[in-house]
Amino acid sequence: MRTHWRLFKNFSRPVSxxxxxxxxxxxxxxxxxxxxxxxxxxxxxxxxxxxxxxQDIETALKLDRCRARGIEYSxxxxxxxxxxxxxxxxxxxxxxxxxxxxLKKGVGGVFESLSLVLIRALKKLGIHAYFQPKNDLEVAGxxxxxxxxxxxxxxxxxxxxxxxxxxDVALMTDIMNTPLIKLHDKGYNCFSQRMTTLREELxxxxxxxxxxxxxxxxxxxxFNIHLKEDAPDEWERKTVHRLIDERYxxxxxxxxxxxxxxxxxxxxxxxxGGLLEIYLSLSGASIENVLITxxxxxxxEDVHRIENALKWTSSRKENIEKNLSSIWRxxxxxxxxxxxxxxxxxxxxENQIRL
Amino acid sequence: xxxxxxxxxxxxxxxxxxxxWARVEGTRVTVGMHxxxxxxxxxxVFVDLPEEEEDVEQGEICGKIQSRKWIGKLVAPxxxxxxxxxxxxxxxxxxINQDCYGKGWILVIEASNLDEDLDxxxxxxxxxxxxxxELEVVEAEKAKAKE
Numbered sequence: 001m002r003t004h005w006r007l008f009k010n011f012s013r014p015v016s017x018x019x020x021x022x023x024x025x026x027x028x029x030x031x032x033x034x035x036x037x038x039x040x041x042x043x044x045x046x047x048x049x050x051x052x053x054x055q056d057i058e059t060a061l062k063l064d065r066c067r068a069r070g071i072e073y074s075x076x077x078x079x080x081x082x083x084x085x086x087x088x089x090x091x092x093x094x095x096x097x098x099x100x101x102x103l104k105k106g107v108g109g110v111f112e113s114l115s116l117v118l119i120r121a122l123k124k125l126g127i128h129a130y131f132q133p134k135n136d137l138e139v140a141g142x143x144x145x146x147x148x149x150x151x152x153x154x155x156x157x158x159x160x161x162x163x164x165x166x167x168d169v170a171l172m173t174d175i176m177n178t179p180l181i182k183l184h185d186k187g188y189n190c191f192s193q194r195m196t197t198l199r200e201e202l203x204x205x206x207x208x209x210x211x212x213x214x215x216x217x218x219x220x221x222x223f224n225i226h227l228k229e230d231a232p233d234e235w236e237r238k239t240v241h242r243l244i245d246e247r248y249x250x251x252x253x254x255x256x257x258x259x260x261x262x263x264x265x266x267x268x269x270x271x272x273g274g275l276l277e278i279y280l281s282l283s284g285a286s287i288e289n290v291l292i293t294x295x296x297x298x299x300x301e302d303v304h305r306i307e308n309a310l311k312w313t314s315s316r317k318e319n320i321e322k323n324l325s326s327i328w329r330x331x332x333x334x335x336x337x338x339x340x341x342x343x344x345x346x347x348x349x350e351n352q353i354r355l
Numbered sequence: 356x357x358x359x360x361x362x363x364x365x366x367x368x369x370x371x372x373x374x375x376w377a378r379v380e381g382t383r384v385t386v387g388m389h390x391x392x393x394x395x396x397x398x399x400v401f402v403d404l405p406e407e408e409e410d411v412e413q414g415e416i417c418g419k420i421q422s423r424k425w426i427g428k429l430v431a432p433x434x435x436x437x438x439x440x441x442x443x444x445x446x447x448x449x450x451i452n453q454d455c456y457g458k459g460w461i462l463v464i465e466a467s468n469l470d471e472d473l474d475x476x477x478x479x480x481x482x483x484x485x486x487x488x489e490l491e492v493v494e495a496e497k498a499k500a501k502e
Binding site for chain 2: 053054077078079080106108110135149150258259260283284285286288311312313314316319
């Protein structure tokens with residue numbers, strides 16, 4: 001008989017940020033302290049945005065625009081950057097023991113294991129996605145899901161991801177502070193080139209329910225388990241309420257100042273390959289995000305691959321060169337080499353300003 | 356200096372199973388994350404440091420370490436009072452990657468139960484077994500993935 005996992009599923013109504021995030025935190029806690037088997041939570045949020053545990057929310061978001069548009073904002077307990085959520089984005093929370101059989105070990109291993117599940121789910125729906133190390137799922141060079149995880153209580157782990165069924169790029173550019181906002185109309189195009197959605201890939205109005213079912217099937221296959229639909233028990237309900245109070249409606253949590261200094265910079269460099277324009281977001285001394293634009297020749301897939309290799313890495317010259325070299329192929333950007341691209345990125349770093 | 360399966364694990368240090376190292380000088384214990392941890396984690400992008408003067412118990416989570424999107428825990432290898440933290444990490448947490456036993460130290464604990472605590476840490480020859488076991492798990496999973 002196959003082992004069973006619990007499934008908390010909600011596709012009938014989008015939940016508030018506080019409710020969704022508190023429930024997800026509870027998953028890992030219940031596995032660690034409440035003797036629960038792994039729990040998969042599939043749901044959607046009300047229109048909202050959340051930032052990573054160690055992000056500066058006031059720098060990452062235009063809070064006045066969020067308020068004006070009725071977009072909830074909060075801080076999640078997992079790492080990474082800003083994530084837009086809403087009724088057309090499937091949110092996935094998984095609480096699992098880090099030593100669970102079949103879950104690969106180590107930081108990279110866990111991401112890889114869970115990405116295999118999502119790749120299978122997307123394949124079932126007719127989309128060929130692949131893992132873009134270290135945190136994204138892509139379709140032909142465009143991001144369709146972002147993965148994030150936090151090591152939680154004891155040996156238990158919370159894994160978060162979101163699958164973009166549909167996505168409002170205009171909303172994103174309106175409420176997020178990103179260096180690309182400075183590009184105005186060009187910014188819209190740049191985001192569109194880097195992201196895709198299930199509906200765009202499939203060319204049909206796929207329902208949230210169908211996407212969730214594909215995810216469930218993929219979990220059952222990859223882990224050889226049976227998902228049993230369930231509801232939170234009393235211990236879990238109490239934990240959710242406590243976490244809502246302690247964290248998700250608590251300004252001290254939402255506006256936490258435990259984060260690296262956030263800065264942004266733009267750098268331009270004329271090179272043999274063309275004009276390079278680099279938009280850099282820095283989190284302390286690390287690169288949170290980099291966007292490479294200009295009039296050079298390359299594919300969006302290659303540009304995205306380069307950008308991904310630098311996300312959440314050190315901004316020191318030697319590290320940029322090392323990370324670029326690890327994925328570089330000749331003429332990835334026609335006429336450009338690693339030292340020149342590094343030079344352009346460092347120029348954006350030199351021009352860094354606090355928002 | 357000891358190199359075990361490509362990881363630098365200095366002989367003179369003590370190691371907690373959750374990847375912290377401890378350098379003992381009298382009752383002052385300097386703490387950081389070891390080479391295997393920093394290589395496995397990749398670039399460290401933020402360290403959530405505790406406050407000075409906080410008391411910690413051996414095995415207690417006293418900080419968090421973010422690498423890319425993963426948030427790992429810093430576990431106190433010994434009990435005592437945190438008397439110093441490395442403020443340079445607030446500016447550049449990649450010091451842990453560059454020099455995990457030097458400039459990448461994280462905090463100092465004034466130990467309160469040192470002899471007993473040290474008995475439960477890996478030291479000397481037992482470090483080889485600890486590293487081997489950790490790697491065996493990772494390699495077994497990699498092999499399984501190739502099947």
